[in-house]
Amino acid sequence: MNAAGPPIAGLVPQDGALVERYLEYVRVEKRLAARTVELYALDLQKLRDFAAQVPVALTAVRNPHIRRWVALMHSNGRSGRGIALILSGWRGFYTWLGRQHLVPSNPVQDVRSPKSPKPLPKALGVDDAVQFANFHSADNPWLEARDAAMVELLYGSGLRVGELVGLDLVASKEARGWVDIPSAMAHVLGKGSKVRDVPVGSMALVALQKWQTLRGDCPEQAALFIGRNGTRLTPQSVWQRLRSRSLQAGLATPVHPHMLRHSFASHMLQSSSDLRAVQELLGHANISTTQVYTRLDFQHLARAYDAAHPRAKAKKGSE
Template sequence: MNLSDTGRGLIERYLEHARTERRLAARTLTLYSLDLDKLAQFAAQAGVALAAVQPHHVRGWVARMHGADRSGRGIALILSGWRGFYRWLGREGLVTVNPVQDVRAPRQARPLPKALGVDEAVQLAEHVAEEDGSWLEARDAAMVELLYGSGLRVGELVGLDVAETDAAQRAGRGWIDLQADEVQVLGKGGKRRAVPLGGKAVAALHHWLTVRGQVAGMGDAAAALFIGRRGTRLTPQSVWQRLKRRSQLAGLATPVHPHMLRHSFASHVLQSSSDLRAVQELLGHAHIGTTQVYTRLDFQHLAKAYDAAHPRARRR
């Protein structure tokens, strides 16, 4: 029996195990099969049996895939499939060491978050999407001002109550405090933080609260700051839909989603203050490294300003 026959037999046995014991979906099994076929091809080219593959073989194959412009994420998924295969071989007593265990895919460059320019953010906030002055316009305007003015996550936004109550404390919800001009937010990991409310946000919230009673519901929704047409607490999906509609009506080139406004808040505060620690606290990031991505956005902003303004930067 040659190397390829032996390798194919092991792969078929593993895929049958994955299908019957792990109950993986057909699509997942197809992807595993393709990735393991690639492993068998690499092993055959190297003249080594699958059960004899060593870590240096795997690292070499990773380098080949990376050199062929395979993305870091794609390689990571392939390695995950290979790792599971060798884990199974180990349980079957066919290998003593998993050669893929400590091999990692090349790190992928972290994409920059998408943020609006200052003019675009203002255009979105000041656009009147509902010309009839309905409660919907008042609600949506307040949502935009909170997302952009305080950098909230969409989950934090929809979890806000009108005021601090024992029920809000017990349920782990946030609330607005218009007397202190701040919003009390319950963020990731159950961590609370206080974020200032800008003047525009305070005005928008006051206006929304004057018309909110038209649709206020019962039970949990009675305390919810943002509610929908049926009087229930607004969902993240509804916020996404309303922001997309508002950005289109405002004439923005890119549909806006809630996290884009959070990115815009962080980028614009950093551009004005250069205070990375303050931005970290306002966003509720546990680690400064998470916030540092906005320094790249800030540099990108400066580079564009330089290209547009400096006489020696202009290209012919």
């Protein structure tokens, strides 16, 4: 099998036999799925093609060869994730060759793929976010009050889902967080066990008061958000409820908790441009995390600047 085109003249016949033996090994002894074996075959053909261009036998491939080929794949536009999958296939092949005493060491062992750029988090547009926050279901008043309060806190205060489900009704030594309604503040336990205070908006306060009224007494459970069985909600339950609610609300994109957190940050930046304040509200230890998290918002602000600011319209070369 040759995934890279017609056979290359420099291919070593013995290499083909080794590859076939290895593929038989993973197919029979490791019992890998047929599709997985097929992908391994494609990756190993790519390895053979690279080796043929040196030329060098597969058993003579060394670490510098692998690093050179990784750089070549990266320069040709293959993603870091794609290269990582190829390296995984090569690494397994050379591990097997080592067990056969055919190579002195694994040339792929300490080679890592280039880092891929982090994908931009998805955020709702302002209109969609407001539509979602304003949605109300008449199916079950108890569930509706709870879910509406969760949406208001996630979007209105930018909480992580773990921070949300960790909230208790009242402050205590054991509490991981709580909402102080009189002061309109949420005290949350974030990453690294760091506590931060986050403002709670007026709409969220109204939703929380309604939820607490309908929640009912449950002395054995301190959690603010509970399920119908009286236990603290899990992050997975919140994900499911938001997805279902967003479909009911008529949104084109299913909503998950982190999407609301990013929407909070995105809309805050669009309104205030105060990156430091957004960093503090999100609980990011480093400003660089906030910058990566809100790249789309800077693109939006840059376009607005170019369109509106007098100094952005100066002709090039007029300095």
